Amino acid sequence: MNKIIDGKYYAQELNTSLKNSIEQLNKKRRPKLVIIQIGNNFASNKYIKNKLKACENVGIIGELKKYSEDIKQSELVKQIEILNSDLTIDGIIVQLPLPSHINEKEITDIVSPSKDADGFSPITLGNVMLNKSNIYPATPFGIVKLLDWKKINLIGENVVIIGRSNIVGKPLANMLINRSATVTICNTKTKNLKDICKKADILISAAGSPNLVTKDFVNNNMTVIDVGANFKDGKYCGDVKFEEVLKIVKYITPVPGGVGPMTIACLLENTFNLYKQKEN
């Protein structure tokens, strides 16, 4: 049995399926995603390029709105309001990080919930908690899809999540609670992290800390999901010491090629779901 959960492969399958759905729209207008970028952050440029390319591959219209580094908060708000009321736009995402003079919370709050392709708005997150959403933050959405794809049981299973960010740890915890898992959320203050992790059926590391998860954190029956996206010694890597952990566990996602590709696929799926909500 192959232990490695091939997120790249599954993301491509999802993209192909989405592409077919969009082709079948026939004469109707195509879904459209707008990405807002402020300034010219190097990493952002790369992420945005990947997102636009992914849109193109499945037939979603991707458009970049790039604003100057010194745009005023009030002007940015005005621009987003124009995009909110544009009926040809289904999804709007604000590429983070924003310059320090911009109030991030106000900006992400102002994106219309009906266009919240990133799933970061309070109303989307509240509905995620209430199990009443079909839009989810893209990374947790991708993780749950990977677990379902591999038919990994969640009901009654002990899931340990390392990390409590607004875009991964917390929404993911709520989603897995709603799926009847027993969920433990750890953070940098957690005592005996190693011992807590070692007892998990599913361990999800979203700590952003290279080599955090070693062989001492895992067991033979465990599924390990590595959400880390770190650079160490010039190399892209996750949170898990992959080679040594691979030998022990049942399933593991690699970095790259695990959670990463799923995140973009789920962003596209959110956009399509927002499109369908609008068209129905």
Next chain:
Amino acid sequence: MNKIIDGKYYAQELNTSLKNSIEQLNKKRRPKLVIIQIGNNFASNKYIKNKLKACENVGIIGELKKYSEDIKQSELVKQIEILNSDLTIDGIIVQLPLPSHINEKEITDIVSPSKDADGFSPITLGNVMLNKSNIYPATPFGIVKLLDWKKINLIGENVVIIGRSNIVGKPLANMLINRSATVTICNTKTKNLKDICKKADILISAAGSPNLVTKDFVNNNMTVIDVGANFKDGKYCGDVKFEEVLKIVKYITPVPGGVGPMTIACLLENTFNLYKQKEN
């Protein structure tokens, strides 16, 4: 040292302090809370009476809007919209349960977030998750206040919550995650519930199951918060076998007189916070 956390006493302290704040408003209008009741549920009548009395005690105007059991969804929506736009009303709560022909989610969603005294709306819950709210579901709000009152440390502590409801377990988990606790949320499918609980520093039972938490669930250093509000053999009781657990643990809330009085005090505090947001 007294082991029993006297929620009744602390709630009265909070109410006295709130009463003083409201008296100091002087000429300004007083805060106002409207309770919507559909039909004539026996338990609801009792809860509403308590809430109205609590309002009166602190100087909040409490008003009951009672509608017939067979009110139509559309008519109820219209009534709530009228209350939403009434500038003299600060808080609106919909007393649950609603009759089965009413769509509860639509009704609670329609209450304006700026008047969401119960803290049940998606946007409030999303902001609770994001740690950006000053309104919280009243029961979790009361629990956190009790822990703070007793100066019980949360940072890095192992908190176990039994129960994952929308009004207690899930919002409470998010609030304690934001306070840097290591939080485990259990449900009826959890394996080895007893063992998981036994290792907690703080155990919070919101299962609604009398006598669930026995001496085998606890340890000497533990704080036990009993959120149960059950009737067994005609007697009001919590989830915890109080007498036997009391002997072992460090702190415990009684039922009645623990979490219950705090819930109403926090509903009043939410109403006052909504009032202040409007007046400022």
